[in-house]
Amino acid sequence: MSDSASPPPYTVSNTGSLVPGSSKSLNRVFFGRIIHSKSLKEVEIFPKASLGVDDKGNIQFLDANVDSAAEACAKHPGFANAEKVTLKPLQFLFPGLIDTHMHAPQYPNMALGMEGDLKEWCENWTDPMEASYADTSKAHRVYREMVQKELENGSTTVAYNSSIHPDATNVLADTCLEFGQRTVIGKLCILVGSTHGNWEKNAEQSIEDERKVVKHIRKIDPEGKLVMPCIQPRAGSYVPPELMAGLGDLCRDSEPIRVQAHMCETPLEVENMHKLHDGFESYADMYNHYGLFGPRTILAHCIHLTERDIEVMAERKVGVAHNANSNTCLTDGWCRVRQLLDKGIKVGLGTDCSAGYSISILNAMRQASNVSRHLTIHTGDPAWKLDFEELVYLATMGGAEVCSLDHTVGNFEVGKAFDALLVDVGLDDNINTNGFEHDDMALLKKWVFMGDDRSIRKVFVGGRLVAGKDLKA
Numbered sequence: 116m117s118d119s120a121s122p123p124p125y126t127v128s129n130t131g132s133l134v135p136g137s138s139k140s141l142n143r144v145f146f147g148r149i150i151h152s153k154s155l156k157e158v159e160i161f162p163k164a165s166l167g168v169d170d171k172g173n174i175q176f177l178d179a180n181v182d183s184a185a186e187a188c189a190k191h192p193g194f195a196n197a198e199k200v201t202l203k204p205l206q207f208l209f210p211g212l213i214d215t216h217m218h219a220p221q222y223p224n225m226a227l228g229m230e231g232d233l234k235e236w237c238e239n240w241t242d243p244m245e246a247s248y249a250d251t252s253k254a255h256r257v258y259r260e261m262v263q264k265e266l267e268n269g270s271t272t273v274a275y276n277s278s279i280h281p282d283a284t285n286v287l288a289d290t291c292l293e294f295g296q297r298t299v300i301g302k303l304c305i306l307v308g309s310t311h312g313n314w315e316k317n318a319e320q321s322i323e324d325e326r327k328v329v330k331h332i333r334k335i336d337p338e339g340k341l342v343m344p345c346i347q348p349r350a351g352s353y354v355p356p357e358l359m360a361g362l363g364d365l366c367r368d369s370e371p372i373r374v375q376a377h378m379c380e381t382p383l384e385v386e387n388m389h390k391l392h393d394g395f396e397s398y399a400d401m402y403n404h405y406g407l408f409g410p411r412t413i414l415a416h417c418i419h420l421t422e423r424d425i426e427v428m429a430e431r432k433v434g435v436a437h438n439a440n441s442n443t444c445l446t447d448g449w450c451r452v453r454q455l456l457d458k459g460i461k462v463g464l465g466t467d468c469s470a471g472y473s474i475s476i477l478n479a480m481r482q483a484s485n486v487s488r489h490l491t492i493h494t495g496d497p498a499w500k501l502d503f504e505e506l507v508y509l510a511t512m513g514g515a516e517v518c519s520l521d522h523t524v525g526n527f528e529v530g531k532a533f534d535a536l537l538v539d540v541g542l543d544d545n546i547n548t549n550g551f552e553h554d555d556m557a558l559l560k561k562w563v564f565m566g567d568d569r570s571i572r573k574v575f576v577g578g579r580l581v582a583g584k585d586l587k588a
Contacts, residue, residue, distance in 0.1 A: 142175075142194050143168045143578075146184035147202025149177065150559055151210050151526040152508045155456065160555045166208065167194050168533045172578020177527050205541030205548060205558065210526050211271025211297075211534035211576065212476035213514025216375075216415045216436035216465025219287050220245045220254075220278040222261040224469035229444045233381050236445055236470060238310045244469075245278045245303070246313040254283035258290045261474075265296065266582035268475045269571045271534040272297040274375060274413055274436065274465075274518055276347065279303050279315050281324040285331045292335055292342050295581040297534065299373050299413070299518055301347030302328040304362060308353045308387065318358040322365055329369055340577070343373060345413075350377035351388035351401055359392070363406030373411040373519060376402065379424065380416040381447050399427035408433055411519045415465060417455070418448040425458055434461035434517030437509070439482035441470030449490050452483065452509075453499050463514030480506045480563055503560060537573035537583065538562055544569045 145168070149161045164179040165187035175194075181187045184199035202208070221244055228240035248254055265273055275291075275298055277284040284302040291298040304321045305314045315321040325346060332344040346366045348354040354362070366372055378398050379385055388398055395401040400423065402408050408431040415436045417424075428435075437450050455462050464479040465471075473479075484506055490499035501509075515525030524534045540546045540558050546565045551557040562570055574582040 142170055142197035143200060144184045144187050144194055144197045145200045145202065145208055146187065148207035148555060149527065150207050150555070152512045153526070155505050155508045158504050158507050158559070160559070162555055166527060167191055167197065168578050172533050174527055174529055174531050174533050176529060202537070203539065203541065205552065206537060206539045207558070209536045209538050210511045211524065211536060211574070212269040212510055213272040213463060213518065213525070214270045214466050214476055215274050215413060215434070215463035215514050215517045216276070216438055216467050217273050217474070218276045218468060219258060219261060220248050221469035222257055226472040227469065233445050233447060234383060242309050242311040242313040246311050248278040248280045248283040251280070251282045251286060254286040258287050262290050262294045262296055263582065265474055266294060266574050267571065268568045269536050269574060270474070270476055271574060271576045272514065272518060272520065272524060274299040276375060277301065277303055279305055279313065281327045284328045288332050288335060288342050295341065295576045295579050297341050297524065297576055299343050299345050299375065300332060301325065301345035301375055304348045304358060305353045306355055306358050307391070318361055321358055322361040325362065325365060329372065345373035345375045346407065347375045348407070350384060351392055351398060352384050355391055359405045366406055371411065373413065374407050375413045376407065376415070378402070378414045378417055379419045382419055385419055397421050397423040397427065399424040403427055403431060413517055415467065416442065416447065416450065418442060418450050425454070425460070428460050429458045434463065436465035436517060437462055437483055438465040438467035438471060439486040440473060440479060441467035443482065443486065444472065445470050449486050451490065452487060452501060461513065461516040462509055463517035464509050475567065476510050477563060477566055480510050483509065506563070533575055533578045535575045536571050538570050539572045540566065540570060542569060546570065
């Protein structure tokens with residue numbers, strides 16, 4: 116097991132800079148540039164505003180009509196003695212990034228195996244790696260490093276796929292809770308179609324192990340403030356009818372609960388689903404038949420959809436995790452995000468590591484932008500291109516909607532949890548700001564397209580400082 120310790124509670128020094136080491140819980144007021152997404156078409160930028168966070172980590176006000184943190188403290192009841200944090204000229208607050216699809220056990224495989232297609236990648240890389248988590252000590256080693264790296268890259272919320280092993284999955288849940296990351300986690304269910312022993316004994320055991328994980332997560336975080344369980348069939352081509360029906364029953368017995376699954380990733384995968392689940396008009400009809408479709412369902416990929424798929428998805432209000440990086444690396448195809456958005460379907464961004472080679476949602480934004488432009492090149496229709504404002508939304512509020520957390524996180528609305536990044540674009544890194552120091556939108560765009568973990572100085576989840584370069588300073 117790693118010797119890395121969990122991040123300590125924090126307070127604010129007399130100079131106003133956040134430092135680890137104290138368990139004291141305080142109201143805090145930030146003053147400076149504040150940026151968040153209001154809608155798919157609007158990024159709201161306050162060049163100078165104050166944001167108040169109470170001692171429970173919730174946002175109490177966002178006020179653009181004050182000239183300093185001190186004025187905000189005097190103006191807002193309960194904040195007279197709050198600690199004050201004034202941002203530097205090239206810093207800004209931004210909502211925590213949300214990764215709607217990441218394979219935790221595949222973390223060691225990142226950047227490997229992209230020479231083949233999805234089938235070859237699963238058989239040669241994914242299956243043996245995932246099967247190795249029968250050794251629970253490996254989960255302790257890998258997940259401690261991974262969760263810290265995820266947080267350092269600004270992913271305050273992640274929807275994780277685990278492996279078929281309940282004990283290793285529980286280690287993932289424990290680790291996320293320890294380090295303060297907001298997560299959706301479930302044990303992966305696989306009965307057929309896999310290799311290297313990466314499948315379960317039978318449907319009964321798979322369901323019982325899934326139930327064990329749900330019970331464990333609800334024990335360690337009864338209110339689901341940070342760690343939330345889900346039901347997780349790998350895909351329709353891996354889960355035969357008996358197991359799919361049992362997972363649907365477990366879903367109904369465990370309400371409210373989330374569902375994570377793959378859908379329509381490649382034509383071969385769709386074909387294999389239909390062979391295993393005969394008689395359904397579409398992939399979506401199959402999941403819906405078994406009771407696994409609803410507003411809390413997160414569907415990865417959704418590339419090779421039929422009109423019927425889209426109709427059922429919109430009707431059942433499911434969400435889509437768009438994994439542009441992995442879909443390109445494995446040459447799966449292009450997810451038609453514009454079509455989904457036009458149909459009112461929720462869309463967020465995923466890294467899909469390890470088929471995707473980066474855990475950064477900044478990278479996911481860039482890749483999503485590129486895929487939308489490739490669609491324009493392919494079709495000649497510029498309507499496929501995603502606007503910058505839409506990319507910002509997908510990375511924050513869109514992801515929150517897909518994870519059914521949009522009432523809790525995603526932007527800086529009053530009452531939401533303070534999941535936030537303190538970003539600095541004035542450092543010695545790849546971001547060149549010369550001549551644009553006072554152009555707020557330019558600074559944001561430069562960070563999105565040129566920034567990396569070096570730009571992320573502080574990472575907050577629920578008001579707690581959990582990561583960032585300044586945590587290690």
